[in-house]
Amino acid sequence: MNKQTTDVEEILQKKGVKPTAVRMNVLNFLLDQEKAVSLKDIESVLSRMDRSSIFRTLKSFEEHKLIHSIDDGTGMTKYAVCAEGCNCELEDLHYHFYCISCEKTFCLMDHPISTIELPKNFKMIHANMVIKGLCDKCNK
Amino acid sequence: MNKQTTDVEEILQKKGVKPTAVRMNVLNFLLDQEKAVSLKDIESVLSRMDRSSIFRTLKSFEEHKLIHSIDDGTGMTKYAVCAEGCNCELEDLHYHFYCISCEKTFCLMDHPISTIELPKNFKMIHANMVIKGLCDKCNK
DNA sequence: AGATCCTATGCAACTCAGTTGCAAAGTTTA
DNA sequence: TAAACTTTGCAACTGAGTTGCATAGGATCT
DSSP states (O other): OOOOOHHHHHHHHHHHHOEEEEEHHHHHHHHSSSSSHHHHHHHSSSSSSOOOHHHHHHHHHHTTTTTEEEESSSSSSSSEEEOOTOOEEEEEEEEEEETTTTTEEEEEEEEEEOOOSSSTTTTEEEEEEEEEEEEEETTT | OOOOOHHHHHHHHHHHHHHHHHHHHHHHHHHHHHBBBBHHHHHSTTSEEEHHHHHHHHHHHHHHHHHHEEEOOOOOEEEEEEOTOOOSSSSOOOOEEEETTTTOOEEEEEEEEEOOOOSTOEEEEEEEEEEEEEEEOOOO
16 A cells, blocks of 8 residues: 655655655655545554654645645644645645545545636635535435 | 614524624624624724623624634634625535735625536535635735 | 523633744764 | 754644633513
8 A cells, every 4th residue: 555665755855855754654644545634643643753743744745845735624734645746836726525424625636626706806826625515425 | 884783783683693782792893894804803802892702602693694704724713794695505605815915804705606516426515715815905 | 679590791711733942863064 | 073954752832712610681480
């Protein structure tokens, strides 16, 4: 399941982040997920690592456009690995889906944000779009 | 500028909220705004009133669909009065705009959320949509 | 009116995610 | 190797939100 260590190391190098043990572990974990995860999620799995180290790691990943953060309204910021070739620009933005039943937060990569009409002279720079409802597994 | 006391009282009655001093003051303040405001904003204006009273008032207003809350990513929930006839249903949802310069959060009432394509069997129940950028006054 | 009951309010204390300062450990550079 | 810089772990703090509890304010009943 895990990417080879060398893969993770390579990814970090490419994005200009020095590959340390903490960073490689965190990235490895993030790559394994099919959903966006919180700092707490990571903390409870990588329990040997310190919260603030993971926190700083996430901040660093975000700055280097390796991951993006999602404010899904739960009070815990979620993080997900960016898609190949993502620059965290407008065209990379996508909707997120928060399932109120299983409480998972997903990136809807196949449904990019369409051009949204804004009032005159308003300029869009970023967006945090969260749709809440039931995911396919919970919608029965 | 302020609505007449009787107006505010009437609005509260209609929505099934007993009109008390705190509630009338809070609603009055909310109606005066052209932007969404935080608990702190209200607290600093209605300084004689207790934070938790205002907090509970907002929760109550929200339950009674008098106002809706917006998580604009600043870490402070914002509140705005619902439009006439709003039932806080899907069709009442709208985008919000957070200006990263003046730090105001607006409801984009004229730009309702278009039907968003979801993966198969996903069901939308609610949404928190925040576009971030520059508002007309700050976009120069 | 007075007694009773229920709701609203104010205060203080607490929760919890996120964040920061600092010293120790690890790494790179000279 | 020593000096310089970076990363990590720990502990303490911040700030929004939330809750418990006692008092105050209204409504209701007798």
